[in-house]
Structures are given as structure tokens and as C-alpha cells.
Amino acid sequence: MTSILWFRRDLRLGDLPSLHAAAADGPVLALFVLDDLLRKPSGAPRLAYLYRSLRALDTDLRQVGGRLVVRRGDPVSVVPRLARETSASSVHVSADFGPYGRRRDDAVDDALGAVPLVRTGSPYAVRPGRIVKRDGTPFSVFSPFYRAWCEHGWPAAAGSIAAQTEWVTDVPDTGVPNDPALPPELELPAAGEAAALARWREYRDDRLAGYADRRNRPDQDGTSRMSVYLKYGNIHPRxxxxxxxxxxxxxxxxxxxxxFYASVLFHFPGSAREYFRPELERMTYSPSASESFEKWKEGRTGYPIVDAGMRQLRRQAWVHNRVRMIVASFLVKDLHIDWRAGARHFMQHLVDGDLASNNHGWQWVAGSGTDPAPFFRIFNPVTQGTKFDPNGDYVRRFVPELRGVEGPMVHTPWDLPDGVPEGYPERMVDHATERRRALADYEAVRL
Ligand SMILES: Cc1cc2nc3c(=O)[nH]c(=O)nc-3n(C[C@H](O)[C@H](O)[C@H](O)COP(=O)(O)OP(=O)(O)OC[C@H]3O[C@@H](n4cnc5c(N)ncnc54)[C@H](O)[C@@H]3O)c2cc1C
Structure with a gap:
């Protein structure tokens, strides 16, 4: 009896508990469903990465005698139809804990009738919902969650059985779509499990030891860049x-x-779209359909570290964490635009775009989340720039108009003897003025 292994955010063959469970039931059919509901809000970088990852998974499967069957449509009808076509005895997945994924899986489970949907493992070291306070209520502050998470621990890797698995291959499918049109300057990371493992090994051996010292420096390649691989499950956090x-x-x-953010989303599914602290929603926001928002998106605010970050987003579909915080703070507290507009823009352009990490990261900066930075701690784009990009190398890498400016002066081009270099914009707002306005707005709604 065939057992279907339905891949979603676990595009790998090694350390995949759901493969172990599927193989125990019989020959395995590897399936991916192209679900328009998930594809539509994904921007071109994420779609291209997904398709490349699927091709890599198919290649890996072919090396062990299998192949990836790709079908298109609503999983609630596609998965049961394939189960009927192949007389499958079970469907196996790694559990999904996002709001849409949970609803979809419950609906697929119902539609499968007597064929069980078996959930084994998850994209997390500890499945969301497992770590709660002693009284059973969810954590909404990171540090005690972290202590409880470390104490709980996680299972060891499941090992790889792909080469010993009997695969089912004689099933028609639509194949992986071609990549969407991409801007020529876009640099995407290599996709798939082998690329993820190679990146991790290289980072672990060469740079992990310096992480604590260098993680806040966008001018250095000091972070792991594993976020996209974790997002698609090319590697497991274990x-x-x-x-x-x-x-x-x-x-x-x-x-x-x-x-932590996956756990917050699990317990408070509304927290990805709604203000966790509703009083902040009453602040006076500027419309997002505005020239200001466009300038921010294009990286033409006149604040070099903000512009470098927004241009890195376009060029690499990834932005350093420190700079994500700086550009997010600028949008919310200098331009007074609702964090949700920024979060949507990020989700369209980031290759690692992840609802829980992105939207809660935005709420953290906006001061409206579960465990936020205090609202009054407003990032100053100049001091952030000089502190974390001390020689200005990061700015010069992404803002060509400023390449001729040496050293940290690149963070204050308006102070150059000849003024702002040609082609680079003047500051669109005065940070000190906007900071005062943000604080006054906050005082007006603070409970
Ligand atoms: C406004 C904003 C939006 C963000 N959007 C996303 C997003 O869509 N997807 C995403 O994966 N991360 C997001 N982050 C978190 C963080 O910026 C990225 O995970 C990190 O920059 C990825 O680079 P890295 O893999 O080199 O990180 P490293 O510093 O090497 O960290 C290792 C891993 O830890 C996790 N991690 C690190 N920092 C955070 C964090 N603050 N929150 C949650 N996980 C973290 C990631 O999985 C990351 O790959 C966002 C942060 C902010 C402030």
C-alpha cells in the first residue's frame, strides 16, 4: 500500500521524521502541492527560491530512485484525489502550526475520510504549544520562554533513510513551474538541502565562534544566513x-x-495581523499609499543606513537583522506609517519571509507586540549607522551614489563640505522632529 509523503516546509530528505513514519507504512510517494493561496502573496524572490528548492529535492530523490510529484490546486481536493488514484493507505506530513496551515490540514484530514493524515515532527526544535508556563498559560516574554525551552530540550536528529526507502514514481504530475521573472540585479542564495548543509558547515567552522561579537555588524558577513533554509526546511534547526x-x-x-515567535503565533493566531497591544492602533498614522512610503521602499529617504537596508532588500531579498530593525523603526516612528504596511512589503520581497518571525519582528520594533522594545526607544538612524557600520562599508556597498565618501562621514552626507553628493536625496524628514511627534502620539494613546 502506497503511503504519501506530502512535503511543505520540510524540503529535505535527511533528518525527516515524517519520512521515517511514511516508509514504515509502505512504498513512499513524494508529493508537493502548488497551493495558490500561498503562492499569491509570495513575491518573485520567494517563489523562485521555492521552485529551485523543489527542483533540488527532485534531483536528490532521483538519486535514491524516487522523484517528486508536483500537483497544483487546493490541497483539500488535490491530496484526497491523489490518495484515491494511488489507493494510498496513509498521508504523512511534518505538522504545520501556522493559522492557515492548521486550518488546511484539518480540512484535508476531514476530506481524506478513512485514510489517516499522520503528523510527525515540525519545522521547530520544540513544537509550538509545547512550552508553556507552569500554570499552562503561554509565555509572552522571551527570556522565561528561552529558559523553559532550553530546559525542555529537543530530540536528536532522525538520520537519513532515503536511500533505503522504496519510492513510488509512476504518477503523472504538472512538474515544477519555471522561475518567475526576476530583476537582473537580484542575488539569491543557492537552494536546497545540499546548499543548506554546505552553508551551515562553512559558517560553523569559520565564523560561528565570532557570532556574539559580530552579529550586529551589517558590514561584516558575521551571521549565518540560515534563515531561508530554515524557512523552507532545507535543514532542521536540530x-x-x-x-x-x-x-x-x-x-x-x-x-x-x-x-518563540512560532509559539506566540500558535497561541495568539491574530497576533500576526493585529496589534497585540490594541491601544497603539489608535495612534495617528500617515497613509501608506503615499510618496513617503514609496521613498522608503526605494531606499531614497536621505538617511544612508536606511537606504542601504532597503536596497539590500531589493538586491539580495535579505537584510541584516540590525538593519531590519533600523528600517522598520524609521517607517513606524519617523514616517508614522502602520507597521502592517511595512510587514507586507517585507513579506513580498524577503526570500526568508516568514509570517511569525516577520510580523512579530515588526510588532517588536513598533512597540506593539508581546515582548516589544519600549516604544520610546526610537532608533536614531545616524547613531545606529555609525555604531554598527563604523567605517561606512555597508552603506557604500549598497548605495552607489555615496561610494565616493570615505569613512563614517558616509552616514552624514549633509555635513560634507560640498553637501550631499549628486544623485543622492536630501533627508526626507528631520529625525529629531519626527521623534518628538512619535513620542507625543504615543503619550496620547498610552494607557
Ligand atoms: C522587522 C523584522 C522582520 C523580520 N522578518 C523575518 C522573516 O521574515 N523571516 C525570518 O526568518 N526572520 C525575520 N526576522 C528576524 C531576523 O532578522 C532574521 O532571522 C535574520 O536576519 C536572518 O539572518 P541570519 O540567518 O543570518 O540570522 P542569524 O543571526 O545567523 O540567526 C540564526 C537564525 O536564528 C533565527 N533568528 C535570528 N534572529 C531572529 C529574530 N529576531 N527573530 C526570529 N528569528 C531569528 C533565524 O532563523 C536565523 O536564521 C525579522 C526581524 C525584524 C526586526
Whole structure:
């Protein structure tokens, strides 16, 4: 009896508990469903990465005698139809804990009737919902969550059985679509499990030891860039955690933020779209359909570190964490635009765009989330720039108009003897003035 292994955010063959469960039931048919509901809000970078990842998975499967069957449509009808076509006895998945994924899986489970939908493993070291306070209520502050998460621990890697698995291959499918049109300057990371493992090994051996010191420096290649691989499950966080020693606590904490936000989303599904602190929704926001929003998106605000970040987003579909915070703060507190507009823009352009990490990251900066930065701590784009990009190398890498400006002066081009270099915009707002306005707006709604 065929057992279907339905891939979603677990595009790998190694350390995949759902493959172990599927193979125990019989020959395995590897399936991916192109679900328009998920494809439509994804921008071109994420779609291209997904398709490349699917092609890599298909290649890996072919090396062990299998292949990836790709079908298109609503999983609630596609999965049961394939189960009927192949007389499958079970359908296996890694559990999804997002609001849409949970609803979809419950509906597929119902539609499958007597064929069970078996959920084994998840994209997290500890499945969302498992870590709660002693009284059973969810954590909404990171540090105690982190302590409880470390105490709980996580299982060891499941090992790889792909080469010993009997695969089902004689099933028609639509194939992986071609990549969408991409801007010529876009640099995407290599996709798939082998690329994820190669990147992790290289980072672990060469740079992990310097993470705590360099993680806030966008001018240095000091972070792992594993976010896209974790997003698509090309690698499981267990693999990363297994390499960490006691000295790597800073890195473990960052991985735990991903788990914390997934847990918050699990317990408070509305938190991805709604203000967790509703009083902040009453602040006076400027319309997002505006020239200001366009200038921010294009990286033409006149504040070099903000512009470098927004241009990195266009060029690499990824932005350094420190700079994500700076550009987000600028949108919310200098331009007074609702964080949700910025979060949507990020989700369209980021290759690692993840509802829980992105939208809660935005709420953190906006001061409206579960465990936010205090609203009054407003990022100053000049001091942030000079502190974290001290020689200005990051700005010069992404803002060609400023390449002729040497050293940290690049963060204050308006102070240059000849003024702002040709082609680079003047500051669109005065930070000190907008900071005062943001604080006054906040005082007016604060409870
Ligand atoms: C406004 C805003 C939006 C964000 N949007 C996303 C998003 O869509 N997808 C996403 O994966 N991360 C998001 N983050 C978190 C963080 O910026 C990225 O995970 C990180 O920059 C990815 O680069 P890296 O893999 O080199 O990180 P590293 O510093 O090497 O960290 C290792 C891993 O830990 C996790 N991690 C690190 N920092 C965070 C964090 N603050 N929150 C949650 N997980 C974290 C990621 O999985 C990351 O790959 C956002 C942060 C902010 C402030």
C-alpha cells in the first residue's frame, strides 16, 4: 500500500521524521502541492527560491530512485484525489502550526475520510504549544520562554533513510513551474538541502565562534544566513543546535526567537495581523499609499543606513537583522506609517519571509507586540549607522551614489563640505522632529 509523503516546509530528505513514519507504512510517494493561496502573496524572490528548492529535492530523490510529484490546486481536493488514484493507505506530513496551515490540514484530514493524515515532527526544535508556563498559560516574554525551552530540550536528529526507502514514481504530475521573472540585479542564495548543509558547515567552522561579537555588524558577513533554509526546511534547526557548544549561547538564543515567535503565533493566531497591544492602533498614522512610503521602499529617504537596508532588500531579498530593525523603526516612528504596511512589503520581497518571525519582528520594533522594545526607544538612524557600520562599508556597498565618501562621514552626507553628493536625496524628514511627534502620539494613546 502506497503511503504519501506530502512535503511543505520540510524540503529535505535527511533528518525527516515524517519520512521515517511514511516508509514504515509502505512504498513512499513524494508529493508537493502548488497551493495558490500561498503562492499569491509570495513575491518573485520567494517563489523562485521555492521552485529551485523543489527542483533540488527532485534531483536528490532521483538519486535514491524516487522523484517528486508536483500537483497544483487546493490541497483539500488535490491530496484526497491523489490518495484515491494511488489507493494510498496513509498521508504523512511534518505538522504545520501556522493559522492557515492548521486550518488546511484539518480540512484535508476531514476530506481524506478513512485514510489517516499522520503528523510527525515540525519545522521547530520544540513544537509550538509545547512550552508553556507552569500554570499552562503561554509565555509572552522571551527570556522565561528561552529558559523553559532550553530546559525542555529537543530530540536528536532522525538520520537519513532515503536511500533505503522504496519510492513510488509512476504518477503523472504538472512538474515544477519555471522561475518567475526576476530583476537582473537580484542575488539569491543557492537552494536546497545540499546548499543548506554546505552553508551551515562553512559558517560553523569559520565564523560561528565570532557570532556574539559580530552579529550586529551589517558590514561584516558575521551571521549565518540560515534563515531561508530554515524557512523552507532545507535543514532542521536540530542540526544547527546539535553543533552548538556552551560558548554558542548567543546563536542558540537567536534560534529560540524563531521558536518563540512560532509559539506566540500558535497561541495568539491574530497576533500576526493585529496589534497585540490594541491601544497603539489608535495612534495617528500617515497613509501608506503615499510618496513617503514609496521613498522608503526605494531606499531614497536621505538617511544612508536606511537606504542601504532597503536596497539590500531589493538586491539580495535579505537584510541584516540590525538593519531590519533600523528600517522598520524609521517607517513606524519617523514616517508614522502602520507597521502592517511595512510587514507586507517585507513579506513580498524577503526570500526568508516568514509570517511569525516577520510580523512579530515588526510588532517588536513598533512597540506593539508581546515582548516589544519600549516604544520610546526610537532608533536614531545616524547613531545606529555609525555604531554598527563604523567605517561606512555597508552603506557604500549598497548605495552607489555615496561610494565616493570615505569613512563614517558616509552616514552624514549633509555635513560634507560640498553637501550631499549628486544623485543622492536630501533627508526626507528631520529625525529629531519626527521623534518628538512619535513620542507625543504615543503619550496620547498610552494607557
Ligand atoms: C522587522 C523584522 C522582520 C523580520 N522578518 C523575518 C522573516 O521574515 N523571516 C525570518 O526568518 N526572520 C525575520 N526576522 C528576524 C531576523 O532578522 C532574521 O532571522 C535574520 O536576519 C536572518 O539572518 P541570519 O540567518 O543570518 O540570522 P542569524 O543571526 O545567523 O540567526 C540564526 C537564525 O536564528 C533565527 N533568528 C535570528 N534572529 C531572529 C529574530 N529576531 N527573530 C526570529 N528569528 C531569528 C533565524 O532563523 C536565523 O536564521 C525579522 C526581524 C525584524 C526586526
Amino acid at each position: 542540526t544547527l543546535l546539535a553543533s552548538l557548544g556552551p560558548a554558542d549561547d548567543a546563536f542558540r538564543r537567536e534560534l529560540a526567537w524563531r521558536e
